[in-house]
Amino acid sequence: MDFKDPKSQKIILGVLLGFLALYFWHNRIYSKNNQKIQAKETQYESILTNLKNVELKAKSFENLKSEYESLLERYKTVELLLPEEKQVPLLLTQMHQGAQTSGITIREIAPRATYPLSFYNASDFSIQMTGNYHEFGNFLSRIANFPFIANISDLNLTSGLSAGKKKETVQATFKMTTYFIKEEERLKKVQF
Template structure:
């Protein structure tokens, strides 16, 4: 019966009649209601300030765990393939060294110009000009532009270009123009820009 009496008192409770200064003499139902409200506030505050913060820390830890797992997988893959990476690195260094050997040094540039001249004459062309132009300094290499002007026919031009492409030194060809001869003959004039390269560190070598 005590529970029924308490519930009955709660139903009859009027919030306008509540006097917080006399909590001690409140009916049992009022004190029970106040205790329930205070308990709920304490639990809510505790959840907000403690449990909610713990959830955020847990979420952060879970995200960190995922990042570390991905990094672990990456490191494991690299470790499993370390020997293959070393072999590839050795091959790249060997290839790079071979390419450097194809870059002419300062002392070899005059000989390179002579080789171009020989390829031109050997292809049946008339050499009008082969001139080394101003160097262009890049981050890792120095670019050496060469201006070439020759006279001949299309077949001779093709043989000349093929010869230059097959040279042991790296030489690239750019921006060619072909015009008819000014004297009105059957020969053509071709101007083409060739480029070779020198490894930049060689500038300080003796």
Template sequence: MSIIDDINNLDINNPGLWPTTIKHGFFVIFFLIIVFAGWHFDITEQRESLSGLEIKETERIGVLKVRQKKAANLNALIEQMEEMEQTFGDMVRQLPNKTEVAGLLIDISQTGLSSGLNFKLFQPNAEAPKEFYAELPISISVVGNYHQFGAFVSGIATLPRIVTTHDISIKTTKGDTVDGVPLLVMTAIAKTYRALEEENE
């Protein structure tokens, strides 16, 4: 009898009468199914655990790389911070103290006069205190031409103290001319700043 005939003649209700080769084959297949099922379920759980660990590893490697970059740049960042502190200190030293503000106002006025401008208004306004400095706005109205205005603004920029100009407006005057060139009126707010540390000490 062939194996195919043995398989066709099997009595499923009475496995004890099966031929020996069929019994052995059945037990091997049954054993393999049990081993595969156990392996599959055990490995599936381990795969999920491994997948979670791989994700954590990737995240931690990313964090480590960021920290490593920061650590590698630490000396450069410290140097940059020291430079910024130095620059900040230099800028604070450019702020006049309360006693130097009057001299700075005279310097601004003299710069305008030496540029050939005629002052219609030169009025310091109320100080506006900020975190570590006070802002002193000065309302200015001068009469002159474009070249004189340019010389005035350039002159202010070269002063040893910080002075900025804001809200600049230039308009023609009514009928005033010099050598046939119409005169202009420039209104602006010049802002100077003074250090507050002097008062706090």
């Protein structure tokens, strides 16, 4: 190739100008736009990932919501056994009905201390009653079927004398404990 030939010089000059134009195009236009394109692609991937996460969370949210509703229903059935507040009138009504149907005579019901336990409070009552053994057993079975939890402890049975027509062969004293949920532990319904 002859460099002194004007035709060769034009070709070399054209190739150099082409490389120079390509170099400026790459550095000035393509690189800047390529960085923007890569940034947009990264942003697109991030948005797409977030969208998929949101879709998965929405599906799991629906599952969690239905699970929450079923657990709330189960909680409400258990809550009947462990009321939200101390229910002395209900206790007295249940005791009176149990005593009437079993034939026991309640001599005394004395409220004792209310004290906190883990997530609930306990209330003690001291109870004295008279009747016969079968009536007392019937009464205890009625206590076991109260619509709330009631425990009997410190049971003391003594033989009693018959009084009048009715034979009261047993005098019983015991402590009954009922339970209710602490105010700060009550379940609050979540709004979705």
